[in-house]
Structure formats: C-alpha cells, structure tokens
Amino acid sequence: MAQFRAVVVDKADNGQTVGFREVDESFLMEGDVTVRVTHSTVNYKDGLAVTGKSPVVRRFPMIPGIDFAGVVESSENAAFKPGDEVILNGFGVGETHLGAYAGRARVKGDWLLKRPEGLSPAECMAIGTAGYTAMLAVIALEKHGLSPADGPVVVTGAAGGVGSVAIALLARLGWHVIASTGRASETDYLKGLGAAEVIDRNELSAPGRPLGKERWAAGVDSVGSHTLANLIAQTKYRGAIAACGLAQGMDLPASVAPFILRGVSLLGIDSVYQPKPVREEAWSRLARDLDRAKLAAITTTVPFDAVIETARGILDGKVRGRVVVEIG
Numbered sequence: 001m002a003q004f005r006a007v008v009v010d011k012a013d014n015g016q017t018v019g020f021r022e023v024d025e026s027f028l029m030e031g032d033v034t035v036r037v038t039h040s041t042v043n044y045k046d047g048l049a050v051t052g053k054s055p056v057v058r059r060f061p062m063i064p065g066i067d068f069a070g071v072v073e074s075s076e077n078a079a080f081k082p083g084d085e086v087i088l089n090g091f092g093v094g095e096t097h098l099g100a101y102a103g104r105a106r107v108k109g110d111w112l113l114k115r116p117e118g119l120s121p122a123e124c125m126a127i128g129t130a131g132y133t134a135m136l137a138v139i140a141l142e143k144h145g146l147s148p149a150d151g152p153v154v155v156t157g158a159a160g161g162v163g164s165v166a167i168a169l170l171a172r173l174g175w176h177v178i179a180s181t182g183r184a185s186e187t188d189y190l191k192g193l194g195a196a197e198v199i200d201r202n203e204l205s206a207p208g209r210p211l212g213k214e215r216w217a218a219g220v221d222s223v224g225s226h227t228l229a230n231l232i233a234q235t236k237y238r239g240a241i242a243a244c245g246l247a248q249g250m251d252l253p254a255s256v257a258p259f260i261l262r263g264v265s266l267l268g269i270d271s272v273y274q275p276k277p278v279r280e281e282a283w284s285r286l287a288r289d290l291d292r293a294k295l296a297a298i299t300t301t302v303p304f305d306a307v308i309e310t311a312r313g314i315l316d317g318k319v320r321g322r323v324v325v326e327i328g
C-alpha cells in the first residue's frame with residue numbers, strides 16, 4: 001500500500017503532540033470517496049487544532065486541516081468518479097474525522113462539492129472556510145434585506161482571513177466598508193481590498209454602552225465578546241450583524257436594548273454543516289463576486305513542510321489574510 005505524509009496530532013500526558021508521519025490508506029477513516037489532496041489552507045480553527053489551545057480535536061490520533069481541494073482517486077459514491085476535482089469545507093473534517101493535512105483523505109461523498117467553475121484548486125483554498133464563511137455572512141445580510149443604500153458595513157478582525165475576504169466582497173458589491181483592525185500597519189492593505197475607512201479595534205473592544213450612536217447598517221464580526229456587543233449597540237434601526245467568530249472571546253456581554261428599541265438583528269453564521277444547496281450557492285457567488293486580483297493580494301502560499309508553523313502563527317495574529325498550503 002502506498003505511503004503518504006500526514007500531520008498527526010496525538011494525545012500526550014501533558015496535552016497534545018504534533019508532527020509529520022508516514023502513513024498509508026489503512027490509517028484513514030471510513031468514507032465512500034478517497035481523494036488525493038493537492039491543496040489545503042490554514043484557518044484559525046486549524047491553529048487551535050494543531051496547538052491544542054482549544055479542544056477542537058475530538059478524536060486521537062487526528063490529521064488536522066478543515067479544508068481541502070483535490071482529485072478523486074476512488075469512489076463508491078455515484079456522484080463522484082476517479083479524476084473528478086473536488087473541494088471540502090467542514091463536516092468535522094480535521095476535528096472528528098481525519099482531515100486535510102495529508103496526501104490522501106477519505107470522506108463521505110455527501111460532504112464534497114465539485115470544484116466550482118472559474119476557481120482553480122489553489123484559489124478555492126485561498127478562499128477556504130474563512131472566505132466561504134465571509135460569503136455566508138454577506139448572503140445572510142442580503143437575505144435580511146440589507147443593501148449598500150442602507151448605510152455602511154463594519155468588518156471586524158479585518159486583516160484576518162474572514163475579514164479580508166469579507167472586505168473584498170462587500171466593496172465589490174458597492175458597500176461603504178469600515179474595517180476594524182488592531183494592525184494599523186495594514187491600513188494600506190485594507191484600503192487596497194476596498195475598505196473606505198479603517199478604525200482601531202480598541203475603539204470597540206472594551207465594555208461599552210447598551211446603545212450608542214448609530215454608525216452602520218450591517219456588520220460581519222469574527223471577534224465576538226465586547227466587540228460584538230459594541231457592534232450591535234451602534235447598529236442603525238433595522239440593521240443586522242452577522243456573527244461568525246470568537247477571536248476576542250466566546251462571551252457576549254450585550255444588552256437587549258438594540259434589539260427591542262432599534263429592531264436590530266443578530267445573524268448566526270455556521271460554516272460546518274450547511275446543506276449542499278447553501279454551500280453551492282455560496283461557492284458560485286464567490287466565483288462570481290470575488291475579485292481575483294484582490295484574492296491574490298490576500299494570499300500567501302506555503303509548502304506542506306511549513307503548515308505546522310503557520311498554524312501556530314495564526315493564533316498569534318501573525319498571519320495576514322489567507323494562506324494556501326501546497327500538499328500534492
């Protein structure tokens with residue numbers, strides 16, 4: 001049986017170990033499609049899985065990596081045949097099911113999508129779960145009935161993966177984007193993606209008032225905690241915030257005042273278990289609405305050898321935008 005390289009996280013007495021190992025297909029879990037992984041990426045959650053800083057991994061040993069692009073090697077699923085190019089986001093891959101940081105992955109065909117037309121495998125991973133989540137957030141705001149005519153949109157965690165893609169998408173769709181970042185040095189980067197204004201995240205990260213001046217009609221928040229509470233408190237009448245992350249914290253120390261006095265809505269965004277039609281809609285919107293030059297500006301490419309170090313770096317806020325990992 002052919003061997004391939006995999007990043008393996010395992011349990012140790014004092015936490016987790018992580019390193020490269022040579023394994024073969026007998027190491028993989030059940031599934032009806034086996035894929036030769038060509039590209040993956042590093043999301044915040046991958047950082048948590050590789051370092052063990054949060055209990056993201058719920059099966060040991062685990063191959064981390066929640067996203068991959070690759071080519072079907074063998075399939076018992078009628079929807080896929082050898083040679084098909086596929087992508088995968090979520091479904092517990094890299095958490096409960098062996099994931100993307102390996103030469104091969106075996107998964108349920110129902111979790112896979114055919115590679116979206118117009119996006120290369122590397123571009124799909126430059127988008128990855130972070131970009132796909134940004135798209136889900138934008139779609140949620142649109143479905144709420146919001147448009148650029150309603151006022152500005154605020155994006156927190158702006159220089160991160162979700163934030164960078166959200167800015168590029170929203171600017172292309174005609175929104176006035178206010179980017180909130182802790183990295184003032186990235187102002188030119190954020191303006192290059194289409195941000196009209198850049199604000200210091202410290203403005204939003206401390207405990208605030210239950211209701212503030214109405215500053216934005218919409219928001220995409222990857223930060224949570226006081227930041228999300230302040231976003232809600234400064235949202236215009238009938239506006240909405242799409243909440244998808246917890247980079248500052250998992251708490252939400254907010255008041256009901258914006259909900260009951262301004263009709264503000266909080267829209268929850270999950271990227272892991274969306275039904276296929278929702279995933280397909282988001283990916284076809286990404287293929288249509290994401291400026292390829294901006295996607296390239298957001299993206300850094302690293303070899304497979306650098307994936308562990310990059311996953312550690314993302315938790316330290318050292319990664320700007322998105323990272324593509326070349327595996328195949």
Ligand code: NDP
Pocket residue numbers: 043044045129130133156157158159160161162163180181182183201205222223227243244245246247248269270271272314315317319321
């Ligand atoms: P990144 O690390 O790329 O981006 C997070 C950004 O948040 C950082 O770049 C930084 O932006 C900002 N940030 C970090 N720490 C703090 C802090 N203490 N206070 C305020 N801001 C902070 O991660 P991703 O973009 O991949 O993910 C962002 C969040 O979204 C994560 O919490 C992740 O778990 C979550 N997520 C959730 C998904 C879902 O299904 N709901 C899917 C994907 C991601 P800056 O430097 O600009 O200040």
